[in-house]
Amino acid sequence: MLTIKNLHAQVEDTPILNGLNLEIGPGEVHAIMGPNGSGKSTLASVLAGREDYEVTQGSVDFDGTDLLDMDASERARDGLFLAFQYPVEIPGVSNLNFMKAAINGKREHQGLEPISAKDFLALVKEKSALVELAGRLRDRSVNEGFSGGEKKRNEIFQMAMLEPKLAILDETDSGLDIDALRIVSQGVNAMRDAGRSFLVITHYQRLLDHIVPDFVHVLSEGQIVKSGPKELALELEEKGYDWIKEPAV
Amino acid sequence: MSQSSAAQDFVANVQAPQGAVASLAQEGQEGMGALPVPTRKSERWKYSPITAMLARPLRTATAPEGWPGDVEPNPVPGLDAYRIVLVNGHVVPEACDLPVADGVVCMPWCQAVEEGHLADLDWSGYHRREWVGAVHAAHAQDGMFLHVAQGVTLDRPVLVHHHTTGDQVAACPRHRIVVEDQAHAEVVLWHSASNGATGMVNGVLEACVGAGARLGLDKVQHEEGEVFHLAHEHVTQGKDSTFRIHSMTVKGHWVRNELNAVQEGQGAHTIMHGAYLPKDREHVDNHTTMDHTVPNCTSSELYKGILYDRSTGVFNGKVFVRQEAQLTNAYQQNANIVADAGASINAKPELEIYADDVKCSHGCTVGQFDEEALFYLKSRGIGDKAARALMVQAFIGDVLEGMGQEEVAQEVETLLADRHGWS
Numbered sequence: 124m125l126t127i128k129n130l131h132a133q134v135e136d137t138p139i140l141n142g143l144n145l146e147i148g149p150g151e152v153h154a155i156m157g158p159n160g161s162g163k164s165t166l167a168s169v170l171a172g173r174e175d176y177e178v179t180q181g182s183v184d185f186d187g188t189d190l191l192d193m194d195a196s197e198r199a200r201d202g203l204f205l206a207f208q209y210p211v212e213i214p215g216v217s218n219l220n221f222m223k224a225a226i227n228g229k230r231e232h233q234g235l236e237p238i239s240a241k242d243f244l245a246l247v248k249e250k251s252a253l254v255e256l257a258g259r260l261r262d263r264s265v266n267e268g269f270s271g272g273e274k275k276r277n278e279i280f281q282m283a284m285l286e287p288k289l290a291i292l293d294e295t296d297s298g299l300d301i302d303a304l305r306i307v308s309q310g311v312n313a314m315r316d317a318g319r320s321f322l323v324i325t326h327y328q329r330l331l332d333h334i335v336p337d338f339v340h341v342l343s344e345g346q347i348v349k350s351g352p353k354e355l356a357l358e359l360e361e362k363g364y365d366w367i368k369e370p371a372v
Numbered sequence: 373m374s375q376s377s378a379a380q381d382f383v384a385n386v387q388a389p390q391g392a393v394a395s396l397a398q399e400g401q402e403g404m405g406a407l408p409v410p411t412r413k414s415e416r417w418k419y420s421p422i423t424a425m426l427a428r429p430l431r432t433a434t435a436p437e438g439w440p441g442d443v444e445p446n447p448v449p450g451l452d453a454y455r456i457v458l459v460n461g462h463v464v465p466e467a468c469d470l471p472v473a474d475g476v477v478c479m480p481w482c483q484a485v486e487e488g489h490l491a492d493l494d495w496s497g498y499h500r501r502e503w504v505g506a507v508h509a510a511h512a513q514d515g516m517f518l519h520v521a522q523g524v525t526l527d528r529p530v531l532v533h534h535h536t537t538g539d540q541v542a543a544c545p546r547h548r549i550v551v552e553d554q555a556h557a558e559v560v561l562w563h564s565a566s567n568g569a570t571g572m573v574n575g576v577l578e579a580c581v582g583a584g585a586r587l588g589l590d591k592v593q594h595e596e597g598e599v600f601h602l603a604h605e606h607v608t609q610g611k612d613s614t615f616r617i618h619s620m621t622v623k624g625h626w627v628r629n630e631l632n633a634v635q636e637g638q639g640a641h642t643i644m645h646g647a648y649l650p651k652d653r654e655h656v657d658n659h660t661t662m663d664h665t666v667p668n669c670t671s672s673e674l675y676k677g678i679l680y681d682r683s684t685g686v687f688n689g690k691v692f693v694r695q696e697a698q699l700t701n702a703y704q705q706n707a708n709i710v711a712d713a714g715a716s717i718n719a720k721p722e723l724e725i726y727a728d729d730v731k732c733s734h735g736c737t738v739g740q741f742d743e744e745a746l747f748y749l750k751s752r753g754i755g756d757k758a759a760r761a762l763m764v765q766a767f768i769g770d771v772l773e774g775m776g777q778e779e780v781a782q783e784v785e786t787l788l789a790d791r792h793g794w795s
Contacts, residue, residue: 171751199753211748215766224762225752232753264766265748281752 124149124289124320125170125190130181131345132169139165141345142181147289150317154331154356155324157342158364163324164208166342167293170322171205172198186288199225200232202288206278206295213265218277219247221265222284229285250283254310272303279310290314291322296330308333328360341367379409379426379503386511386542387432392485396493396509403499403506410503419686419718420628420657422504425600430542430571433460433513439467440566443535447562447594451779453531454478460536461513461543471530475521475555478530481546484517490548496578496606502630504602508544508574515547515575518559522552522582529558529590529777534573536564536599541571553582553610558776561591563624569597576604583610583637588776589617594787598625605630611637618775619646619658622787627656633671634663635697642671647771649764649788650683650715657686662704664697673704676768679715680792687719691734695726704734709741709767711760761794 125147132140139162147153157163169176170183172195183190190198213221226246227237238246251257254276266274275295282290292311296304311321311334323334331339331353339355340347341364349355349367388397409426410417436459439445445457445467455469456478463480470478477489484490498505516532534545551557563573573595581587593601601624607615621627633642648656662671677685687706708717721734741763749759765785775781788794 173747194756195747195750196753196755196759199751205751207748207751211742211745213742213745213748213763213766215769216749216762221749221752221754221762224749224754224758228753228755228758285752 124151124186125322126184128182130169130183131179132165132176133179134165134176138179139345140169143346145340145347147320147322149320151338152315152321152323152334152336154336154339155322155342156326156339156356156359159326161342162345163342164293167205167291167324170291171195171203196228199285200229204282204285204287204290206275206282206290206292208294208297210266210274210278212267212269214267216265218260218263218265222247222281225281225285246284251280253283253313254279255306256280271298272300275299275303275307276310279307283310283314288318289320289322291324293324294326295323296325296327304330304333328356331356343367380404382426382429383507383511383542385429385431388510389512391482393482393493393512396512399494400499400506400509400512404503404510407503407506416659416688419684420655422600425572425626428540428570430540433462433538433541433543435462436460436464439464440535440537443564443566445533446531447533447564448531448560448777448779448783451529451531451560451777453529453560455531455533456480456516457533458514458535458545460538460541461545463514471526471528473527475524476526477517477519479517481515481517481548484548489517489519496576498576498604498606504574505576505604508546508576508602508604511542511544511574512546512576513544515545517548518557519550520552520555520557523554524552525556526558529560531560531562533562533564534575535566536569536571536573536595536597537566539570541569543571543573543575545573545575547575547577549577549579549587551579551581551585551587554584555582556586558588559590560777560780561589563593563595563601565595565597565599567596569595569599572600572602574602577606579605579607579615581607581609581613581615584612585610586614587616590776590780591617591619592622592780592784593620593624593627594622595624600625601627603627603629605632607633609633609635609637609640609642612639613637614641614643616643616776617645618771619644620771620784621646621648621650621656622784623654623791624650624656625654628659629657630659632661632663635665635669635671638666638668640669643774644671644673645771645774646675647768648675648677648685649680649768649792650685651680651792652683653681654683655685656683659686659688661690662692662702664691664693664700664702666696667698667700669697670701671703674771675706676771677708677717678711678764678767679708679717680711682712682714684715685717687717688722689720689734690722691724691732693725693727693730693732698727698729700727700730700732702730702732706736707767708738710738711741757793761789761792764792764794
């Protein structure tokens, strides 16, 4: 699904990713953990196509296509989704118009007609129930006036609407109380299937109690320095990150 | 040769009006000689020089032979309105649909002058304050006269459609609206121009809004060609009255809107909203004056602009709160997005407050598109152009929403979408 080879990226001449390798197969859930400043969010941004980040070396293959050759909207239409750490408020743009534009963008890419109003509303009803936002999106602007938990639930709602092949969750657990964490995780788990992969970026093990990964990777100074099964997350929680100093050779 | 007489040459071939309005024209001629010609040296005209307009002589716009076949008299689909239409400052009677109702007088302005409906032709005094006002008065043509009697509500809006066509025309339409106490009228002012039209539209609208009365104006400028458009609206308001204007510049080669509202009775409320989205090398200037002269009044001013390509914009919003005008609540907001590096806006709020117990707030912003929001939209598969369109529609949405006629707002949005490739 996703093959990252020797990825180097920088922001304004500051290198952040320094030769990152990662392979995610279909249906797999990978967690990336690591201390602050290790490059977790940069990886998410680079994969999603944020323009402030410059890739200086390496390649990213996404389901047979060169991901780095596409702009953000093309990546999304091809099935990549980023759940933002800080979802953006866009006053004046209604949630539903936003989602309709997104869905129709994808459908156009697939050579399909725009979605009918009836089908769209049915889809909204179904997917918003998944994250307990039913009836709370209409007549509101994108994320405007949403609580932290609502914003994150809205991210998962959007993910459910767009049904990506690969979803990257960037610290989706940050700022969530235990109920919101449960709702968000349920939404994600409901979407797990053999064809859909997840890259879960988190600082804490807590989220991985709810979204159980197949693999856990530790990121440090822009490289993956250790990989292991889900139990690695527990070990990290217990021991901290300091015991992993040297990059794995 | 003095500067002003050289400037006057551009209208030397334009006939002065005859008949009942000759006295106004005479005053205009005198004003043109006495008032200073706007130059970059005067603060009010610094960013909107009229040099290019003065450089090419205008000619008299003769009365048209009917309404042009390729222009819809009512340009707004679905708008159910009375109609008075003008070409180059001349009313075209056969294409009009005037209201006939008790308590409503609606007729061409010249006819109203002849029939003695206007005791004070020069009431707003614009031609005594501004040279371009004097140019207007010296060549004033025709327009709409609307009088709504006390307590009467006009059952439909009146559409005033002015169309400009031809080469180097001088069009000087002039309107008067009187809404008596407790009366209510809604007016749509629509300006169009043919492809290739050049010259000047220099229009004046005077309005009196009586006690407890309401007047709403939806003004739209959508002009092809290369016309210099000078517009002046002067409105006075009585006690507990409401005056609303939405001034939407969809397209115009060079536009200067000058809007004055004077609150003369307590409890009056004024809404001045507008939007401008120039592109190419277009120029749009909005000068507004909100004059609070008495206590307990409110005003809400909101102008939003998006400037593309190498276009230029000006916003100058004066708010006076006179010494008597205690407990005034005045709000002014001007927000601009400079979409391209070659575009620019000169924005200047000017508050002069002489009363000590008032609430006045104002804000002025000039920025670019919010890149973070754009990225968010794009990350969901929305293309760059569609993402920008969503942001623009959101930005001007609160201006469009407040318009009096939903059909007009809809048509403005459609025209903007066509023009900017949003659809």
